[in-house]
Amino acid sequence: MAADVVIVGAGIVGAACARSLALAGASVVVLDRGAAAAGTSAHGEGNLLVSDKGPGPELVLAQESLRRWAELSGELADELGPRFPSIEHDAKGGLVVVASAAGLTGLREFAAAQRAVGVDAVEVTGDQARELEPDLAPGVLGGVHYPQDAQVQPVAAAEALLASARRAGAVVRTGVEVTGPLLGADGRLTGVATTGGDVAAGAVVVAAGPWSGEVAERLGAWLPVRPRRGTVLVTIPMRERIHHKVYDGDYFAATQSAGAELQTSAVIESTRGGTVLIGSSREQVGFDERFRAEVLRQMARRAVAVFPFLAGTNVMRSYLGFRPYMPDHLPVVGADPALDGLWFATGHEGAGVGLAPATGDLLAAGLLGLDPAVDPAPYAADRPTLQALRPTPDVSDAQVTLGNRASDTSENAHEGARP
Amino acid sequence: MSGAPSRHVVVVGAGPAGLAAAHAAARAGARVTVLDSADVLGGQYWRHLPASRPAANERVLHHKWGTYRELARALHAHPAVTVVPSAQVWSLERLDDGVRLNVLVGEPDAAGREARTFEPDALVLAPGAHDRTLPFPGWQLPGVYSAGAAQALAKGERVAVGRRVVVAGAGPFLLPVASSLLRTGAAVVGVHEANGLGSLARGWLDRPWELVGAAGKAGELAGYVRELVRHRVPWRPGEAVVAAHGDGQVEAVTIARLDPRWTPVPGTERQVEADAVAVSHGFTPRLELAIAAGCALTPARFVVVDAAQATSVPGVWAAGELTGIGGADAALAEGAVAGTAAAGGDLRAAGAARTARARDRSRGFAARIEAAHGIRGGWVHWLRDDTVVCRCEETTYGRLREVVDLTGSRETRSVKLTSRAGLGPCQARMCGRTLQELLDDGGSGAGAPGPACEGPAPGVDRRPVVVPVRLGDLAALPAPSASPLDPSSSMTSLPTTSLSAASQPQET
Numbered sequence: 065m066a067a068d069v070v071i072v073g074a075g076i077v078g079a080a081c082a083r084s085l086a087l088a089g090a091s092v093v094v095l096d097r098g099a100a101a102a103g104t105s106a107h108g109e110g111n112l113l114v115s116d117k118g119p120g121p122e123l124v125l126a127q128e129s130l131r132r133w134a135e136l137s138g139e140l141a142d143e144l145g146p147r148f149p150s151i152e153h154d155a156k157g158g159l160v161v162v163a164s165a166a167g168l169t170g171l172r173e174f175a176a177a178q179r180a181v182g183v184d185a186v187e188v189t190g191d192q193a194r195e196l197e198p199d200l201a202p203g204v205l206g207g208v209h210y211p212q213d214a215q216v217q218p219v220a221a222a223e224a225l226l227a228s229a230r231r232a233g234a235v236v237r238t239g240v241e242v243t244g245p246l247l248g249a250d251g252r253l254t255g256v257a258t259t260g261g262d263v264a265a266g267a268v269v270v271a272a273g274p275w276s277g278e279v280a281e282r283l284g285a286w287l288p289v290r291p292r293r294g295t296v297l298v299t300i301p302m303r304e305r306i307h308h309k310v311y312d313g314d315y316f317a318a319t320q321s322a323g324a325e326l327q328t329s330a331v332i333e334s335t336r337g338g339t340v341l342i343g344s345s346r347e348q349v350g351f352d353e354r355f356r357a358e359v360l361r362q363m364a365r366r367a368v369a370v371f372p373f374l375a376g377t378n379v380m381r382s383y384l385g386f387r388p389y390m391p392d393h394l395p396v397v398g399a400d401p402a403l404d405g406l407w408f409a410t411g412h413e414g415a416g417v418g419l420a421p422a423t424g425d426l427l428a429a430g431l432l433g434l435d436p437a438v439d440p441a442p443y444a445a446d447r448p449t450l451q452a453l454r455p456t457p458d459v460s461d462a463q464v465t466l467g468n469r470a471s472d473t474s475e476n477a478h479e480g481a482r483p
Numbered sequence: 484m485s486g487a488p489s490r491h492v493v494v495v496g497a498g499p500a501g502l503a504a505a506h507a508a509a510r511a512g513a514r515v516t517v518l519d520s521a522d523v524l525g526g527q528y529w530r531h532l533p534a535s536r537p538a539a540n541e542r543v544l545h546h547k548w549g550t551y552r553e554l555a556r557a558l559h560a561h562p563a564v565t566v567v568p569s570a571q572v573w574s575l576e577r578l579d580d581g582v583r584l585n586v587l588v589g590e591p592d593a594a595g596r597e598a599r600t601f602e603p604d605a606l607v608l609a610p611g612a613h614d615r616t617l618p619f620p621g622w623q624l625p626g627v628y629s630a631g632a633a634q635a636l637a638k639g640e641r642v643a644v645g646r647r648v649v650v651a652g653a654g655p656f657l658l659p660v661a662s663s664l665l666r667t668g669a670a671v672v673g674v675h676e677a678n679g680l681g682s683l684a685r686g687w688l689d690r691p692w693e694l695v696g697a698a699g700k701a702g703e704l705a706g707y708v709r710e711l712v713r714h715r716v717p718w719r720p721g722e723a724v725v726a727a728h729g730d731g732q733v734e735a736v737t738i739a740r741l742d743p744r745w746t747p748v749p750g751t752e753r754q755v756e757a758d759a760v761a762v763s764h765g766f767t768p769r770l771e772l773a774i775a776a777g778c779a780l781t782p783a784r785f786v787v788v789d790a791a792q793a794t795s796v797p798g799v800w801a802a803g804e805l806t807g808i809g810g811a812d813a814a815l816a817e818g819a820v821a822g823t824a825a826a827g828g829d830l831r832a833a834g835a836a837r838t839a840r841a842r843d844r845s846r847g848f849a850a851r852i853e854a855a856h857g858i859r860g861g862w863v864h865w866l867r868d869d870t871v872v873c874r875c876e877e878t879t880y881g882r883l884r885e886v887v888d889l890t891g892s893r894e895t896r897s898v899k900l901t902s903r904a905g906l907g908p909c910q911a912r913m914c915g916r917t918l919q920e921l922l923d924d925g926g927s928g929a930g931a932p933g934p935a936c937e938g939p940a941p942g943v944d945r946r947p948v949v950v951p952v953r954l955g956d957l958a959a960l961p962a963p964s965a966s967p968l969d970p971s972s973s974m975t976s977l978p979t980t981s982l983s984a985a986s987q988p989q990e991t
Contacts, residue, residue, distance in 0.1 A: 099894030106896055148889050149901035219900035223890040236891070300908050300951060337876070337906060342954075354577045355775055355947040357585045357960065364957035375955030376594065380910055382948045 067093040067235070069431065070256055070265035072242050072279050073410075074100040076218055076417050078271035079225035080424030081409050086232035088428050093263055094226070094234060095256070097241035101222035104273040104416060107385020109296060109331070109341050110218040112418040115158040115210035115311070118174060119181045121442030122394055122415070125422045127182065128438050130212055132421035137216075140224045143231060151221040152336055158213030161193055161370065162313035163203045171313050175208040184211045199305050199373050213309050215333070218417045225420075245283040245403075253283065253405030267431055269407045274351075274388040276410040285403045287396065287445070288453050289411050292389035293347040295359050297367075298381040301338030305373065309333045312370050326359060330366035332374075340377065342367045344414070351386060387413045392449035394442060395419060397426050401446035407431060408445050492825045493518065493584060493601050495572055495772060496609035498526020499547075499811045500803025502554040503818030504607040504825070507838075509561045511828030516601065517558065518570040518586060520950070524555050526611055527631065528811050530638045547811060570599075573952045575775040581798055582606055582776055587956055594953065598960050605798055605825035608773055608786070609818060612766035612804035614656070617862050618880070618917060620726040620870045622762070626733030630660045630763030643669035645759025649736050651675040651724040652763040654856040655810070658707035660761055661716060671716045672757050675738060677745055677764070678856055679721030686855020725752065725865040727760055736760055739865070746861030764858055767916060768805045770944040783853075784916075784944065790839065791830055792821035800825045808852055813845030863921065872921070873914045875907020883921060893922045895943055905943065908951075915943030 069085050071078045074096035086092045096102075112133055117123040137153035162168050175185035186209040193207050194200050226236055237260060246255035246262055255264035272279045274291035312330040331343040345359045360382060368375045390396065390411040400406040409427045412419050422438065429436040441447075492508040494501045497519035505517045517524075525531060529551045558564045569589055576583040581602055589596035614631035616622070628636075628644045630652060636642045637660075648669045650661045653676060661671045676683070711718055719738075725747050726737040740751035768785055779787040779795035786794055786801040794801050802817035809817075819838040824830055830839060866872075868881030886902040887893055895918055898904065905911035905918055919942065 099897055100890075100892055101897055102894055106900065144889070147885055149886055217900070219897055223892060223897065223901055227890060230891070238892075238894075297948075297954075299954070337903060339906075355574055357574055357576055357583075358963055360574075360948075360957050361960040361962070364954045364960075368954055368958045375953065375958065377954050378951035379948055379954060379957065380908055380951045381946065 065093065065261060066255070066264040067091045068265065069093075069267045069269060070095060070263050071269045071271055072096075072256065073103075073270065073272035073276070074222075074226060074236055074238060075103055075105040075271065075273055076101065076222040076225070076420045077273070077409050077412065077423055078269075079222045079229065080420035081269055081271055081427045082229035082234045082236075082424075083225045083232070084424035084428035085431065086229045086234040088432050088434065090428075090432060092229065092234040093265070094229070094236045095240045095242060095258060095260075095263065096236075096238045097259075099238050100226055100236060101219045103275070104385050104387055105218045105222045107296070107383055108218055108294065108387070108414065108417060109333070109343055110152075110216045110221065110417050111309070111331075111415070112214040112216060113158060113210075113309075113415070114178070114183050115160055115185075115208070115213050115309075117178075119177050121439075122419075123178070123181065123183070124438050125395070125419050125426075125443070126415065128425075129419050129422035130214065132425065133214065133216060133418075136225075136421055140228055143228050144224060148224060148227065149220040150217070151224050152217040153214065154216075154336075155212070155214040156308055156333070158210040158309040158311065159188075159193060159196055159207055160210070160311045160313055161200060161204045161207035163201070163205055163369075165205065167313045168206050171208055185209075186211070196308060197306065197310055197371075199371050200310075201370055201372050204370075207313070209308075215309065216417060217336075221417065221420075225424075242279055242282055247284075251404070253403050256283070267405055267407055269409055269427060269431075271409040273410060273416065274386040276388060276408065280400075280406075280408075283403065283406060285400050285406055286454060287400075287408060287410070288391055288450060289388045289396070290348070290391075291351050291386035292413060293345070293349055293352070293384055293386055294343065294414060295345040295363065295382055295384040297342040297360065297363060297379045298383075299340040299342070299374070299377045300380045302340070302377065304334045304338070306332055306334045306340060306371065310370060312366055326356075326362065328359065328362040328366055330363070330370045332367055332370060339380075340374070342374075342379075346414075348389070353384065355382075355384075388416070389413050390450075391453060392447075394447075394449075395423065396445050396450070397423050397443040398430055398440060398445050401451070489514065490604045490827055491516070492605045492607060492822070493603035494607045494609060494822070495519075495584070496526065496611055496803065497521070497524040497566070497568075498528050498609065498611050498803060498814065499550075500611070500805075500814035500818035500821075501526065501607070501609035502551070502558065503815045504609055504800075504802055504822030505558055505564060506554050507819040507822030507828070507835075508605075508607070508826040509558070509564050509822075511823050511826035513563070513605070513826035515561075515564045515826075516603070517564065517566045518572055518584070518601075519566075519568060520571050520591075522568045524558070524566065524568070525551055527635065528814075530635055547815075550815065567599075571596075571950050572772060573950050574947060575772045575949070577775065577777055578602070582796075585960075587952065591950075594955060595959070596956055598956070603798075605800065605827075606776070607818075607821050607825050608776075608794075608799065608801045608805055609803045609814070609821070610769040610772060610805060612768045612808065613912060614763040615765045615767045615916060616652070616762050616913065617764045617858070618870055618872050618914070619724060619865055620867050621728055621733075621736075623871045623874050623877075624727050624729050624733050625731065626729065626759045627727055628759060628761050630656060630761045633759075633761035634660045634663050637663035637667045641667055643667040644761060645669060645733075645757070647672050647757045648759045648761055649673060649675070649724060649738075649755060649757045650761045651677075651722075651736075651738075652765075653677040653858065654763065654765055654808075654852060655704055656763055656766075658704060658711070660763070662707050662710050664761065665710065665714050665716070669759075671711075671714065672755055673717045673719055673738075674711065675722040675724060676718065676720045676856070677723045677741055677862075678859075679741070679743055681743060683720055683855045686851050686853075723747070723862070723865070724760055724762065728754070733758055733760060742861065743859070744861035745859035746864045765856065766804055766808045767912070767944075768808075770805070771946045771949040773799075773801060773805060774945050775947055775949075791824040792817055793824060807846065807849040809845045809849030810852075813842065813849060816842035816845050860920075872917060873904035873907065873911075875909050875913070876903040876905070878902050878904035880921070883918075887922065895919050895922055898922055910946055911943045919943060
C-alpha cells in the first residue's frame with residue numbers, strides 16, 4: 065500500500081488533516097489502531113473557544129478555526145447530505161462569571177487584551193449576566209460575554225471530516241497499529257510498518273493525540289507530548305435552562321497551568337439531547353483511568369455554585385479522556401526537525417476540536433508548499449521552547465530512544481515528588 | 484476457622500447470593516456489612532411486601548421462602564453483621580491496595596442522603612442481573628413490560644400488569660412470571676418460548692444424570708408447569724411475539740413461529756388480543772462494580788471466578804448472576820462459597836466442601852439454560868426499519884443502519900454518539916447488548932488503549948457512575964481527609980512511554 069501521505073490517528077485532528085490534504089489533491093491513508101474518533105475526540109465536550117485564550121499564537125489558530133468551523137458546518141452538510149449525523153455546530157456563545165471583585169478585575173483586564181486582538185468580549189454586570197442566564201447564582205458579580213464561543217458534537221464532526229476526506233479519495237483503515245518506520249537509504253522516513261502491512265508514503269503525519277509521543281518513538285523520533293486527564297459529567301435530560309457555555313472564572317487559570325495536582329473549574333452547558341455537560345477537571349496521572357470520586361465532588365461543588373438549581377439534578381454518567389498536553393501550551397503543527405519525512409499535528413490539549421480545521425489547513429499548506437492562512441512559525445516542532453527539553457542528542461536512533469525513556473521517567477519522578 | 488475476627492467483609496446485594504455470602508462470612512468469623520439498595524432484604528428473587536404492610540402468606544409467591552426467613556433472621560441476629568438497607572453503591576474506586584465503595588444511604592429520590600465510604604478487607608459482589616428484552620415493532624407501547632418488571636409489580640405490590648397478558652421470550656424465568664401473574668388475578672393468554680423443542684431437549688435432556696443434583700430446581704419448574712396446566716395456559720415453544728399493536732396502549736400482539744435460529748417463519752403470524760405483554764429474553768448481569776474494580780470478564784460477559792468464587796482482582800469475590808445465570812440454588816451455593824473464602828475461612832472444611840459441590844452442580848444448570856434458552860441471531864429478522872431500538876432516545880433500527888452506512892463506523896461508542904442510541908437515562912442498560920450485536924462490534928469499547936486483561940473489554944457495560952446521583956449529593960461529599968489520593972504516586976512506576984501502560988480502561 066502506498067500514498068502521498070499517511071496520517072497516524074483518526075481523531076478530529078487526523079480527520080481534519082486528511083480532509084485538507086485530500087481536497088488539495090494528495091492521496092491520503094489514515095491509520096488508527098482503534099476505531100475512528102474513539103480516543104480523545106470521543107471523550108471531551110466539543111468546545112470551540114476563544115474565551116479562554118489570551119493574545120498569542122493559540123488564539124490566532126482558534127480565531128482562524130472558528131471561522132473555518134462556521135464554513136465547514138455548511139460545507140459538510142452540503143457534501144454529506146441531510147441524513148448524515150449533524151455535527152451540531154452551535155454558536156451559542158460563552159459567559160464567564162465571577163463572584164469576587166478581584167476576580168472581576170482580573171477577568172476584565174484579560175478581556176480588554178482579547179478585544180485588542182479582535183475577540184468579541186462584552187463586559188456584563190451581574191444583572192446582565194442573569195438576563196443571559198436567569199438561573200445563575202445570586203452571588204455572581206459580573207463577567208464577560210463571548211458571543212463567538214461555539215461548539216460541535218466532536219464524534220459526529222470527526223466522522224463528517226473523515227467521510228468528506230473519503231469522498232475526496234482518502235482511505236481510512238482502523239484497527240491497524242503502527243509498529244515502526246520504513247526508512248530510505250538516505251535515512252528519510254518513507255512510510256510506516258503496521259500490524260496490517262507496510263504503508264509507503266512520501267510523508268508521515270503523527271496525529272495520535274496523547275499517544276503521539278509513543279508513535280514518534282516507534283518511528284525513531286521524539287516529541288514531549290503527555291497525557292492530561294479530564295473528566296466530564298452528564299446529567300439526565302431536562303428542559304433547557306442553560307443557554308450558553310457558562311464558565312466560572314477559574315477555568316482560565318486551569319487551562320494555563322502546568323500543575324500535576326487535580327484542578328477543577330466549572331464549564332456548564334446544555335446539549336441538543338437535553339443533557340447538561342459539566343466539565344472540567346485536569347490531572348496529570350499518566351494514562352491512569354481509575355475513577356476518582358474526589359474529582360466529581362469538586363466539579364459538582366463548582367457547578368452548583370454557579371447554577372444552584374443543579375443541586376437537584378441527577379448525574380447519569382461520567383467519562384474521562386486524555387488530552388495531549390505540551391509543556392509550552394502550544395500545539396505542534398509542522399515537520400520534525402530531526403527525521404526527514406515526519407510531520408506532527410498534535411498537542412492541542414483540550415482544544416483539539418476547536419483548533420482542528422486550522423490545524424488541518426496549516427499542515428496541508430506546509431506539506432504541499434501552499435500559502436498558509438496563519439504564520440506557521442509558532443507551532444513549528446523545532447521551536448526553542450520544545451527543543452530545550454530534547455534529551456542530549458545521540459548519534460544512533462536506539463540511543464535517542466533510550467534517552468527519551470530516561471527523560472520521561474525523570475519527569476515523572478519529579479512530579480511524584482511534588483507535594 | 485482461620486478468619487481473623489477483625490476481617491471486614493462487605494457484601495453488595497441482598498438477594499440469595501448476597502445473603503448466603505454474608506451468612507457464610509459471619510460464620511467464618513468475619514465482621515460483615517451488607518449493602519442493598521432496597522429497603523428490605525431478599526433482592527428480586529424474594530421481593531416481598533415490607534413488614535409495615537405484611538401479606539397473609541408470602542410463601543405462596545416465593546420459592547424457598549423458608550430459606551429466606553432463616554437467612555434474614557440469622558443475619559439480623561448476628562452481632563458481627565450490619566445490614567444497611569437503602570444503600571446505593573454509586574461508585575467504586577480502585578485504590579493501590581484495595582477498593583473503596585462510595586455509598587449513599589436513604590431514599591433514592593430524597594435530597595441529602597448520607598454519604599458513607601467502605602474500604603473493606605474483602606468485597607463480595609452479588610448485585611444480580613436485570614432482564615434483557617430484545618426489541619420488536621411496538622415494544623415501546625405502554626403495556627409492554629419486561630418480565631422482571633411484571634414480576635416485581637406482582638411480588639412487591641401485588642399488582643398485575645394487565646387483565647389479558649401474553650408472556651413471551653426465552654428461558655425458565657417465563658414460568659414463575661406467568662405464575663405470579665396468575666396469582667395476582669391476571670389471565671395469561673399464553674407463554675411463548677422462542678426456542679423450539681429441539682433446542683430445549685438438547686439443552687435439558689443431554690446428560691440427564693447431571694440433573695439429579697439439581698432436582699430441586701427441576702421440581703420448582705415442574706410445579707410452575709402444573710400450575711399453567713391447571714389454569715389452561717398454553718405453553719408454546721418455538722414462538723415469539725414479533726410485534727405489539729395498539730393506539731397509545733397495547734391492544735394486540737402478533738405471534739409467529741420461529742425456526743431454530745429464531746427467524747420468524749413466514750405465514751405463521753397470528754394476532755392475539757391482549758392488554759399487556761411481559762417479555763424477557765434472558766438476563767444481563769449488573770457488571771458496573773466488577774468492571775470498576777477491574778475484574779476480568781468471560782467471552783459471554785460474566786465475571787471470571789475461580790473455584791473459590793474469587794475474581795481476577797485480589798480481595799474481590801463474586802457470586803450469583805454476576806458469574807452466570809443459574810437460578811437461586813446456584814446463587815445460594817456460590818454466595819456461601821464466596822462468603823467463606825472472603826472471610827478467610829477454610830473451603831476444605833466439610834460444610835464448605837459440600838456447598839462447593841452444590842455450586843458445581845448448579846453451574847451445570849446454568850450451562851443448560853444457555854444451551855436450551857440462549858438468544859439466537861435470527862431475531863433481527865423481526866425488526867423493521869421503523870422499529871425503535873433505543874427507547875430512551877427513540878433511535879430506530881433503520882437510522883442505526885443508515886448511520887453505520889454513512890459513517891462507515893461499526894464501533895459501538897461512535898455509533899452511539901452519532902445515532903444517539905444508548906445515550907438516554909437508562910444508559911444502554913436496555914439496548915447496549917442489542918446495539919453491540921446489531922453492529923457486530925466485539926465490544927472493543929474505546930479505540931484508545933487496548934486492555935491488557937484477557938477477555939472482552941467492558942464496552943457498553945462500563946458505567947463508573949453506577950446509579951444516578953444528584954449533583955447536590957456529590958457536592959456534599961466529605962472532602963478527603965488528610966492528603967487526598969496522590970494522583971501521581973500510582974503512576975510513577977508505570978512507563979508512560981509504553982502503550983501498554985494505557986491499559987485497564989475504565990471509561991468509554
